[in-house]
Amino acid sequence: ESGALAQVRRILNSDLQAADVAHLLESSPPKERKLLWGLIDEENEGDVLQHLGDEIQSWLLNQMSVQEMANAISDLDTDDVADVLQNLPDKVTQEVLTTMDEQDRDRIEAVLSYPEDTAGGLMNTDTITVRPDITIEVVLRYLRRHRSLPDMTDSLLVVNRRDEFIGSLPINKILVSDGDTTVREVMSTDVVSIDPETTDTQVAQLFERHDLISAPVVESHTHKLLGRITIDDVVDVIREEADHSLLSMAGLDEDEDTFAPALKTSRRRAVWLGINLITAFVASGVIGMFQDTLDKVVALAVLMPIVASMGGIAGSQTLTLVIRGQAIGHLDSGNMGWLVNREFIVGLSNGLLWSVIIALATYIWFQDIQISLIIAIAIVINLIIAVLAGALLPLLLKKLGIDPALAGSVILTTVTDVVGFMAFLGLATVFYL
Amino acid sequence: ESGALAQVRRILNSDLQAADVAHLLESSPPKERKLLWGLIDEENEGDVLQHLGDEIQSWLLNQMSVQEMANAISDLDTDDVADVLQNLPDKVTQEVLTTMDEQDRDRIEAVLSYPEDTAGGLMNTDTITVRPDITIEVVLRYLRRHRSLPDMTDSLLVVNRRDEFIGSLPINKILVSDGDTTVREVMSTDVVSIDPETTDTQVAQLFERHDLISAPVVESHTHKLLGRITIDDVVDVIREEADHSLLSMAGLDEDEDTFAPALKTSRRRAVWLGINLITAFVASGVIGMFQDTLDKVVALAVLMPIVASMGGIAGSQTLTLVIRGQAIGHLDSGNMGWLVNREFIVGLSNGLLWSVIIALATYIWFQDIQISLIIAIAIVINLIIAVLAGALLPLLLKKLGIDPALAGSVILTTVTDVVGFMAFLGLATVFYL
Incomplete structure (x- = not known):
């Protein structure tokens, strides 16, 4: 060597x-x-x-x-x-x-x-438990018999004779308490305890919100203590969840190895490209319906990507916001109405603003007032549909059990392409033919 | 009431x-x-x-x-x-x-x-420090004089007479050690200590990698202990960083309030739409250069979005992967060469695969072998350029001090639109005129 x-x-x-x-x-x-x-x-x-x-x-x-x-x-x-x-x-x-x-x-x-993505799948069984009626002095003696405590032990778990969870004794409380007080006197009972069926997303939200280092996993019906979850594993969940939203929106897997070999990478990406190709052909199909119009007014072909792309951008902003709102638990049926309404106003006002600017630019370029008017109307229509689709799609997909982060952007692009081309070329056909 | x-x-x-x-x-x-x-x-x-x-x-x-x-x-x-x-x-x-x-x-x-996004800005000054030459018994008595310990205290920090950091004494070690051993005997000296100038991203990586609950902030030159950073604040950093990549790619701010009022939201989104409008006009400008060709062969107008969109999808997959790789610290100049090479192979092979399928579909649709050939070549060119741009752009932007997550997707779309339209319509012009 x-x-x-x-x-x-x-x-x-x-x-x-x-x-x-x-x-x-x-x-x-x-x-x-x-x-x-x-x-x-x-x-x-x-x-x-x-x-x-x-x-x-x-x-x-x-x-x-x-x-x-x-x-x-x-x-x-x-x-x-x-x-x-x-x-x-x-x-x-x-x-x-x-x-x-x-x-x-x-x-x-x-x-x-338990499934990997539940509290049960995240838990450790290396808990140190104590009984409520012993004194802190006894706890200290008991701990001293250990060579070391499990990692991330910030509290001992207090259980009764039947192994039912009744409270938690923070290590720091042990240190500042008198030796002859009992565990029951100093233990906390308003502890966040987690049922093993809780999803890992919810576990992460609990840890984030309550600044936990560890939390007991307790079977809700029986109150039996099963184990504990520690922050290091929750940090991994948070990282994975965030990665999931980001990578899924580009059709990538959150476990994606950055340095996966070329062949494996090609094969995976090919699938995503194929799915997107279908949506691209759908958009082309819509354009194909208006070949006669395009044949007459070539300027339409030059301008049509603008309508589609502005819709795509506006829609994906709303989509991203809603997907992230869902992920951190900000959105539910109670406040969705307000959001859809807000997005409608945003779509309408930005549609009006940019349609004026685009109409002006178009007029300067082609000196054709009709085309300017057509593109302006098409922009307003597409921006409104885009933001509404961006807001409602994730909700709909979630109800259907489809991951919004994965499917959302593909479907949204299809919607904004189809609506954009249809509105722009359709209006043009009405005006010119 | x-x-x-x-x-x-x-x-x-x-x-x-x-x-x-x-x-x-x-x-x-x-x-x-x-x-x-x-x-x-x-x-x-x-x-x-x-x-x-x-x-x-x-x-x-x-x-x-x-x-x-x-x-x-x-x-x-x-x-x-x-x-x-x-x-x-x-x-x-x-x-x-x-x-x-x-x-x-x-x-x-x-x-x-210290700036908000550095270790100095993240730290707390509520550390409990002890001297190395006292015994565990004395430490216990000292702690018992506190009514409570600061949150997330998993270790006491050991400093010498000049307030220089020399090690850390995990609480759990205190509990399992004999009362008459000294702090020096049981303290850990291979502790991750953090300079106050360290960026919050690096702090988060250290915490994630080493499963830390807290870490001392120590001025590197003087070895002076300044404070400590706790996991609850690091979790916020991790969440913000992940949100940043996701939201920036859609031109949103990571502090974005999901329920910001309509007017405020409209104004912010308008800026992003405006920036994207410029890129859309650039793409239209490229198409405008080929009006004569489009006038002759209207099928080109129908098919051209396919070339641009396939490039956009392929490029944004690579872009997302590289931005995420940068964020978690997987990518540096040492392994970038391998990645660019891998992406080239991926772009080439997916380009070849999908160009055949697109050429076939085009032939079935328009029964024109020339257009099929032209779109096939354009697809291969655009997919290769797209993945190379996706891989290299974040690197270039980072060197220029521009946030890749924010600017990357806009620039990438411009590249894939321009290259896509240029290749497709340019080739068509050569073939047909």
């Missing part, structure tokens, strides 16, 4: 923290990535794995044997193990589970029994 | 937490928002204010007197006070500062002396 390689190996395995190594892998093209991964010691693999994006994780896991996987993930938190296992085929997951001891297996199966 | 109002008042001031009240205000149209705000007790105003978006915060602050403001923010953390003050005109900020006692003023001025 050359000196340079040995040096890289040392940097990867002792100088850098696992998260930094993961970042380095994610920032490397495939060949370098493979090379770097090969240099990582087996005992560090699991730690690095859990910090990698889903796509790269799957790719690496696929190259490992069941035993290697089991070793790699043996030291991780239950939720992180569950995350990794959820990226594997069911058969492989079962094989990996059989290599574990019973207690670990039970814990992980508890987390795996 | 009617019973219903009294009930709402009770819900706002005692049943709901400040963050939930803020969420309610953000989800309400202006009139309801004003009404609700009027029902909030003065002592709760500050707490609600700090949870509101910048735009709504400014709007409310503008309606308060200096004394009201000073009262509202008197109980907030230093960084939250600084955030609020940064939304005020300098003159008002000074007035509010003069109402405070000297210690508070000094702390807040320390935070205000």
Whole structure:
């Protein structure tokens, strides 16, 4: 082994923290990535794995044997193990589970029994619980018996004899309380507790709003404490959600590996281009209906992209605002009416403003008052339809169970193209023929 | 006062937490928002204010007197006070500062002396510090003298006699350590410490990567401890950054109030529409150069939007991927070459694939082998240029100090429209004239 390689190996395995190594892998093209991964010691693999994006994780896991996987993930938190296992085929997951001891297996199966995007799938089972009737002094002695506390332990969870959650004891309260007060006296009972079926989006909103570091997961009906969710996993959810809106609007996947190989990338992008091609042909079809008109007045062909593009821009502004409003929970049926009304006014006033300017510019260019008038009316129509479509589409799509971030922009473009060309060329046909 | 109002008042001031009240205000149209705000007790105003978006915060602050403001923010953390003050005109900020006692003023001025989007602007000055040579027993006794610890205190900061940061003592270590060990024996020295000039983006990346709850802010040259940054503020940064990419691409501001009044919204959107209108006219200008050709072959007018739109879609996929890669720190000059190369292959292969399909569809529609050939070549050219522009534009813009998320999509559309129309109509002119 050359000196340079040995040096890289040392940097990867002792100088850098696992998260930094993961970042380095994610920032490397495939060949370098493979090379770097090969240099990582087996005992560090699991730690690095859990910090990698889903796509790269799957790719690496696929190259490992069941035993290697089991070793790699043996030291991780239950939720992180569950995350990794959820990226594997069911058969492989079962094989990996059989290599574990019973207690670990039970814990992980508890987390795996909930979908990945729920509180149950996000939770850890490494809670430290105490009873309400013991004193702080006893709690301190009990804690001192631990070699270390689980990461992100900002509070102990208080449960009764039947393992029902009754409150939470912040670590900082322990430190400032007298030794002979009881847990019950200092514990907080107005704690945000989370049902395992809660979606990860809602979990993220709770954490953001209440500035939580961790929160107990409690089965609503039985009040049984199942585990806890920690802020580090919630930060990942927030990042993924935000990425999802941004990337979906361009037809990309939020787990998208920036350095995915060309072939894989081409294949994925081809699908999106194909979907958009259909909408482009629909728009062309509309133009095709007016070939006679275009044949007579070639200036219409020159100006028609302006009508379509102004509609597209106006509509996508509203669409983006509404999709983001949905994502952070600002929009519901109660205030949607106000928003649609506001958008109508915005569409109308901007339509009027810009139609005047466009009409003037058109007149200067072609010296034809009729075309100026036609494009002005078409702009007003398209801008109003565009903002209304932008506001209502996400709502409609959500009701149909379709992701607005993914489908919204394609459908919106189709609407603004069709309405734009139809209004402009249709009006022209009426005027000129 | 009617019973219903009294009930709402009770819900706002005692049943709901400040963050939930803020969420309610953000989800309400202006009139309801004003009404609700009027029902909030003065002592709760500050707490609600700090949870509101910048735009709504400014709007409310503008309606308060200096004394009201000073009262509202008197109980907030230093960084939250600084955030609020940064939304005020300098003159008002000074007035509010003069109402405070000297210690508070000094702390807040320390935070205000750094730009809002740096570690200095994010930090709190409420650190608890200890000396390295005392024992854990003494630390415990010292802590017990506090009524409570600052929020998000997961570690005490260890400083020497000259107030220089030398390490950090996790609370959880205190709990599991023997009383007679010294701080120096159990403190961690490989702590992520942050220079006050670090950008908030970098701070967020550090927190995400290292799963931090809080981190000390330390002046690099002097090693002086200035304060600490906590995860709740970093979560806000992450949310804002993600919002920024998404909203900027549609020409919206990340502080955008979903329920801003119609007039304000119209005015803002008008600017973006105006900028896009210029690019639309540029595209029309290109088409205008080929009026003679269009006059001869009207099918060209029908098909030309397909060439432009396929380029736009392909380019914006790459653009979005690169902007996101820049935001999370995956892209630098070292791996950009690989990415540009990959995108070229993707553009070429998708160009070839879709040009064949489009040529076939065109042939079926117009039964003209020449047009089919022309559109096929134009598609390949435009898709390659589009992905290269999508990959290189953000880099170029960033070097010029222009925000790629804001300017990228406008410039990209101009490029793909111009290249698309130029290639398609230009080739047609060569073939037909």
